[in-house]
Amino acid sequence: MRSKGLLPLLCLSLLWLTGASATAQTTAAKPRTIITTDGEVDDVDTFIRMLLYSNEFDIVGLVYSSSQWHYKGDGKGTKFTSEVPNTAKRYGERTELRWPGTTWMEAYIDKYAMVYPNLIKHAKGYPTPQHLRSLVQIGNIDFEGEMDQDTKGSDLIKQILLDENKSPVYLQIWGGTNTVARALKSIEDQYKHTPTWSAIAKKVSDKAIIYAVLDQDATYQKYVAPHWPHIKVLYNSDQFWSFAYLWPKVVPAELQPYLGGKWFAEHIKSGHGPLLSSYYLWGDGQKLPGDPEHTHGDMAEAKKYDRNQYDFISEGDSPAYFYLIDVGLRSMEDISYGGWGGRMVQSKTNPYRWEDGQQVTDYDPYTKKNETAYPQTRWIPALQNDFAARADWCVKPFSEANHPPVVTLNHARNVSVKPGQRISLNGAASDPDQDKLNYRWWQYKEAGTYAGQVAIDHSDQPKASVTIPTDASKGTTIHLILEVSDAKTPSLTRYQRVIATVAD
Template sequence: MHKTGLLVLLGFLIALSPAVGQSTSGKPRTIVTTDGEVDDVDTFIRMLLYSNEFDIVGLVYSSSQWHYKGDGKGTRFTSEMPNTAKRYGERTELRWPGTTWMEDYIDKYAKVYPTLIKHAKGYPTPEHLLSLIRVGNIDFEGEMSRDTKGSELIKKILLDTDPSPVYLQIWGGTNTVARALKSIEDQYRNTPSWPTIAKKVSDKAIIYAVLDQDATYQKYVAPNWPHIKVLYNSDQFWSFAYLWPRVVPSELQPYLGGKWFFEHIKSGHGPLLSSYYLWGDGQKLPGDPEHTHGDMEEAKKYNRSQYDFISEGDSPAYFYLIDVGLRSMEAISYGGWGGRMVQSKTNPYRWEDGKQVTDYDPYTKKNETAYPQTRWIPALQNDFAARADWCVKPYKEANHPPTVKLNHARNLTVKPGQLITLSGSGTDPDNDKVNYRWWQYEEAGTYAGQISIKHADQPKASITIPKDAEAGKTIHLILEVSDQGTPSLTRYQRVIATVAN
């Protein structure tokens, strides 16, 4: 290809990448929109323990097909979503948890904040988090007819002078985000600055959505803002959601069981985590008559034990933003703690999971749609347990993750038949010994074959590039380093080898 043409193509691909840099703080900027379901609350509690890892710039109450406040006038509403319409019919409100619950949990966060900041830098103050809370479009499912304080906050951030991406986490419906975009369109479409504004917003906004929980993305965002990047999780999140017993292999289910959660999260870890919702814990979510999980008799009906995990279906949206060395923010097709998605065949600005995106599950010995997320459960849960300890323990009594470095470039150009030496090192802040594991993430690469790794359990390993590897194919190799602390914590580095002629 001519050099000029190559540069144009490269620029186009970079423009389509769902991760284009970070804010001036060095952390990805993010806004959370939430409908307040029980799994949102648990997601929120865990997210607070990771709030040092990204730059939260908005916390917005929104609605969904499952939760809305009503307009207070007795207006009756029927869902646009067929399954919800059939289930609930015409309603004036639906299972509304209110607009104070985020404040309540931030107040609990305030009580453990002095201890958390001894373990890691960057935790936002409780006062700062409280200042970010706004009420968005909550009257009905999909309501986006008027500006709200929540939509105005989103609009302001999308129009600010910081060009870094803004990750819009959709834990409920997209309606408040849609209202913000509609307000921008209404203000600028008939002005000379509209092309510039539309490009600026489209370049900044990255939506991470867990299902479509109202119709506003399909009806408004997609047709009117076709260049906004979307990361759409429809299958992989189930390994962290209500249906986890069906999709998580039995060998990994202890990490989501009552014994694990009671010991590592619920008991003895301060007021924030004692409020975490679990099966049979006796707690009741205000405003939601269908939250019966705390009733032990109800738990037994579903064959759940006391303190079993309920759901954090939206957590992958911020797991994706945690930099653990897997480089998935460069391209979500690489796979990481927030799942693995591929570019849509019909929309180059949309990345999806679904039935066509599977990883090989060594427990079931099948390719599974949930396994790109499920495979990280041990590392994610151990990390959660360590952060729970950070709420109550001094630095010397808790565990902290190792740092992993490569002794060569992250991107290698290789040739068929070539012997490649891989080298990395892990250091641990607690002086714990570390274990090494090199492995090939087959599904993330484009070379369709397995690579034999020699000395895979050592800092220095080697591979021979297969002779049938064609030019342009990629091989993804992960250096995984786990410390021997309690709980064991894991961090990574990824090497991407691209085959040349």
Template structure:
């Protein structure tokens, strides 16, 4: 009898070990998003890039490309004059030989500061690329003038190479300035392959791989070249929601949330005693100015007072939503831009099914103003996003035991479920915290992300197990999105999620 019991024990141990091994394999197989950053080097690009470096462990970074825009270009060095194709910029600047060009060394300088905190960051998370690896990804793209895409450049050639490689994963090209360097890469592919036997295959491959996340149109190359010639290239177009993370944030962010963009927040969490990378972050009244950019006068105390800001207040990171969208915090927004997440919420264009847009018609209910708000799909995450940034900055200087790390959150059932009108949907999830912190649970209905307009009543919403009844006003085929949100009680408080999508059946 003892031998039989012993045999069962051995089998149980082996099965448990195999199960754990399968779980570990599945975790390791989760793919990071591939991404390329193109940037024109404005002050908000610099601050976006500083934050981006703290998150490089979350991506497969494939390129860091200097590009131009309607606001920044180098000129050709021969005195050639240029007038913007964008009417507002043409009126503002007129004819120029160059415009506020910040140079092509600032990314290298910041990666150097990243290198000083790299070993400490590695204590907190796997996957941070070495400073050398990041340096090797820096390329100079099309920078002579706004919208210049007549010639191949090191940057456009690099994007072309990535789009044509044998890795079939999508490549998210973040457009922090103009689209011209990305457009040149696509144009070069067209020039090389169009008319050849394999053109259809190459066209489809590139169209399937390339995803542009653009923050405004900062030159005319998307409209003039990419849209008519590469209509199947996917685009996420942020023209409005990003403003809560950009220059006019005070007008877009509810007063109750402005504390997370205040000078007090940045003094405590980012600028001081957080190492050289976080310390390089530009804020209002910090006494610093980007060379050759006289419009970056935010550091001047008199200018600060003129605009009613306080010292060390947030200036702008208008481009950061492009990589917020790629962060896997459990919201599943990478599956469909309409789901909404840290990078905003978008709807499919009526004229181009491969283009997703925001705008005045894409709104979430703002509980602070009690109105529908076109910025709130992005604004609603500010507290959690800023706390996350604060934690990453602390990783620069603190040991693992001293710092905070986000909880791991899961569901005990499928992420997609089906239910009929009147049926009770049982929700169950769990979480664990790597630091042993206490956890707070909440299940909430993300009304705007789903297609059902009715409100659900979630029972036991502050526990790990909750439920709701599919309401009578639901119709077959409609969807209900429920977010399982878990926050720890560490400092700063960190939050992660899971999303359940319920499809209403006949």
């Protein structure tokens, strides 16, 4: 209910809202994306979860690629040594390396087909299994960093980058960058000495956005960076570890139950259909074909590493598509805002590159320290609960599963404010399951440029208020998040973000 005290405050504050609209924000078109993958066990688990979110973005390509950890070889006995020193030392000269083959994506799409009829009862926009199969192509896989020859996979990427659709294409790099590099090299070879080269180079550079999890071959540094310096790159080198192999060392003990065997056994592995029963976990008895180093399924091996049965192994590449899921955090506007795909800042030496690393930290309330992984770790409860709900979508009718609340603002998302000014925050939410909703307004301090803390009154209500500190200088920003969670199990969370910019 609207209180008498908040009514005049609301009316007053609306005078300072720029471009205010009393309606929900318009929904943008789904982001287009191409996934390249080397097929490691964490890629497979990333792929399985991604299929449950495939209604949230427009997948236009699924491409097998290689990396420093996985390559097929050329079938001629050619010997190869990695360009990456630690990998060269580990494996030496090889004719192939831990290659999982080029049929595994189709195998999981077949399992997706078995749960697809139930998924579409819960949300619109899921691609048909037939459509997903049509997107699978084999890219450059013979060796780490191989980009000498055009492949069907590189041709597909080239075609999408050159098409007449001007919307961005998010190139997810789950393995090496080489197949994307080959596509760009093919474009350069075809157009560089023609009158249209300048326009083509600008068109491709404006469209392509690379989200890379580490450099898993040398092709970005050796080719893409020097030849395509205006392609936007989102580079995740630290934050992904909270969802990767080293998570027991990165994730605070208080959040580790969300990645533990008990949680996965209950919410993912059992009773959720053939797709999720195939999800790889510690001590699950499964064996990834072609990779002798995938020993995680052996319970004796799990005990050696102090892991329990069904503990999480890794989904190190999932942040690349978490970033594309619109949950209201607005991080696709600017990844420095932070969101489910992490938080990065613009490189000081390359304005087209955003990075995490040691200079990007969030305060971890569990360790009471600023941590490099916490910009990703902080979302683990929401991400895992969301995963559990989608697992239920594979098998349950709509009435027995949970669905996320819809959160809106009753004013503009960007607010012009003055030091000392008190403003109102006015949000609203509805729930498709008619569940009770819990509200929380909080300041995402690290995403803003104002260094201090602000006090939010009535932070547990849809309508709250905040007084802008008197020491807030012109141009600084304060990020205020409205977080709404439903009371069902697993609890689902969505958001809206208000950015307050201090004016004169």
